Amino acid sequence: MSQILLVDDDASFLCVYSEILETNGHTVQTATSGQACLDLLQKEFFEIVVIDMLMPEMNGIELLRHLRHDYPHMMVLVLTGEGSISNAVEAMELGAFTYMVKPVEIETLLHNIRRAEEFYRLSSENTSLRSKLSHRDTSPTLVGHSSYIRNMIEDIQQIAPASSSVLITGESGTGKEVIVDMIHSASPRCKGPLVKVNCGALSESLLESELFGYEKGAFTGATARKIGYFELSSGGTLFLDEIGDLPLHLQHKLLRVLQEKCFARVGSTKSIYSDFRLICATNKDLKEEISAGSFREDLYYRLNVIRLITSPLREHPEDIPDLVQHFLTFYAQEMNKKPVELLPAAMELLQQYSWPGNVREVKNLCERLMVFARGGCVDADAIRTRLGEDCGKPAEEPSGTLRDADDQFQASFLAKRLEEQHWNISRTAQLLGISRKTLQLKIKQYQLKPL
Ligand SMILES: Nc1ncnc2c1ncn2[C@@H]1O[C@H](COP(=O)(O)OP(=O)(O)OP(=O)(O)O)[C@@H](O)[C@H]1O
Numbered sequence: 001m002s003q004i005l006l007v008d009d010d011a012s013f014l015c016v017y018s019e020i021l022e023t024n025g026h027t028v029q030t031a032t033s034g035q036a037c038l039d040l041l042q043k044e045f046f047e048i049v050v051i052d053m054l055m056p057e058m059n060g061i062e063l064l065r066h067l068r069h070d071y072p073h074m075m076v077l078v079l080t081g082e083g084s085i086s087n088a089v090e091a092m093e094l095g096a097f098t099y100m101v102k103p104v105e106i107e108t109l110l111h112n113i114r115r116a117e118e119f120y121r122l123s124s125e126n127t128s129l130r131s132k133l134s135h136r137d138t139s140p141t142l143v144g145h146s147s148y149i150r151n152m153i154e155d156i157q158q159i160a161p162a163s164s165s166v167l168i169t170g171e172s173g174t175g176k177e178v179i180v181d182m183i184h185s186a187s188p189r190c191k192g193p194l195v196k197v198n199c200g201a202l203s204e205s206l207l208e209s210e211l212f213g214y215e216k217g218a219f220t221g222a223t224a225r226k227i228g229y230f231e232l233s234s235g236g237t238l239f240l241d242e243i244g245d246l247p248l249h250l251q252h253k254l255l256r257v258l259q260e261k262c263f264a265r266v267g268s269t270k271s272i273y274s275d276f277r278l279i280c281a282t283n284k285d286l287k288e289e290i291s292a293g294s295f296r297e298d299l300y301y302r303l304n305v306i307r308l309i310t311s312p313l314r315e316h317p318e319d320i321p322d323l324v325q326h327f328l329t330f331y332a333q334e335m336n337k338k339p340v341e342l343l344p345a346a347m348e349l350l351q352q353y354s355w356p357g358n359v360r361e362v363k364n365l366c367e368r369l370m371v372f373a374r375g376g377c378v379d380a381d382a383i384r385t386r387l388g389e390d391c392g393k394p395a396e397e398p399s400g401t402l403r404d405a406d407d408q409f410q411a412s413f414l415a416k417r418l419e420e421q422h423w424n425i426s427r428t429a430q431l432l433g434i435s436r437k438t439l440q441l442k443i444k445q446y447q448l449k450p451l
């Protein structure tokens with residue numbers, strides 16, 4: 001069921017047809033002129049707009065041009081008189097979804113609305129599918145039976161139906177992104193797009209143009225208009241990951257978008273309405289960032305309407321066997337192998353380990369175990385080999401000069417941090433407090449490679 005806007009200068013048409021659509025479960029608003037339609041769109045979100053071609057002042061074609069330009073994802077259906085089919089042809093060329101000849105049969109209108117809904121749903125699913133495909137995990141579930149996991153799932157179910165902003169904080173690898181997927185798919189916005197943006201991975205200017213979009217010619221290189229993430233996520237969820245890395249001037253701009261629910265593309269002053277639910281995540285302590293002057297306090301309070309805090313795995317070790325089992329089965333299926341079995345001593349070792357990389361580290365270990373699996377059982381020694389010296393076994397003493405010892409330590413330390421971060425160079429460099437360039441030089445120097 002959709003949010004529909006009917007635009008016609010004929011008030012009796014609006015009255016009759018809005019009632020029919022409402023009886024069929026849609027939410028309907030009406031506007032009696034092109035300008036009234038544009039004004040309403042600045043304040044509210046609609047998936048479908050039905051416009052009459054023959055209106056005084058701004059006619060349907062003019063209105064359609066505005067709509068295609070400012071709201072390219074909206075489905076526009078046009079109504080024409082019997083004698084003005086050429087108008088309909090022009091409207092279709094401008095990107096109208098379909099046209100209907102007045103007087104419109106109720107069945108025809110409902111049928112076309114259903115088709116438009118289906119089309120809208122599929123294109124939104126494509127947007128969120130594209131965003132999901134760039135991340136390997138698609139199943140939004142938190143595995144585990146601890147009271148922490150059970151409470152978190154309960155909280156997610158409670159907050160999913162609302163549209164309030166959510167701030168998720170917690171260490172790296174603790175499932176913040178899984179929680180975002182779960183909130184979106186349990187929310188009424190699940191058929192809309194879920195757009196994910198990593199604020200730490202893009203340069204400041206790129207991030208701004210990705211978020212806001214831009215007009216053709218807005219800056220050198222802007223050869224065509226681009227629709228930004230604020231606009232793409234309308235009707236769905238916008239996930240700003242690593243929000244602690246958002247540059248200060250964009251923090252100010254984001255605050256304004258949240259206050260006004262409107263924004264303008266770069267190179268334009270026209271304000272565009274967008275209806276997205278915002279979820280942000282960070283593994284930084286935002287309070288500390290505020291004290292250090294690198295995060296705006298007013299933005300923090302805007303984001304922190306609902307707060308979810310993920311727990312490091314060392315604080316709920318009772319979930320480790322479930323997680324191990326889950327990932328072993330997952331990779332066994334993916335690699336078309338039989339899942340390996342862990343001997344009790346091996347599992348015990350895993351439960352004693354501190355998992356600095358949290359669940360991501362469990363997942364990586366399971367992947368490694370399955371890659372090297374030759375059938376049979378895995379014992380504690382095999383686990384030690386795959387986990388490295390962190391796990392129960394004292395590290396081998398480095399030999400040679402102090403320089404050699406330092407090199408050995410750095411090579412193993414960097415390899416581990418890179419594995420935990422899935423070889424995301426920017427993120428690892430940031431965690432380590434060094435530049436990307438320095439990290440890349442060290443990777444080369446120590447000949448580090450993904451496991
Ligand atoms: N409880 C869980 N059950 C199943 N899988 C989980 C769980 N927690 C995390 N994962 C998996 O672990 C990996 C890391 O989780 P996720 O990406 O959500 O972490 P994160 O908190 O966003 O980390 P970062 O701060 O580094 O971005 C993902 O592959 C995710 O699917």
Ligand SMILES: [Mg+2]
Nearest residue numbers: 176177241281
């Ligand atoms: Mg994450």
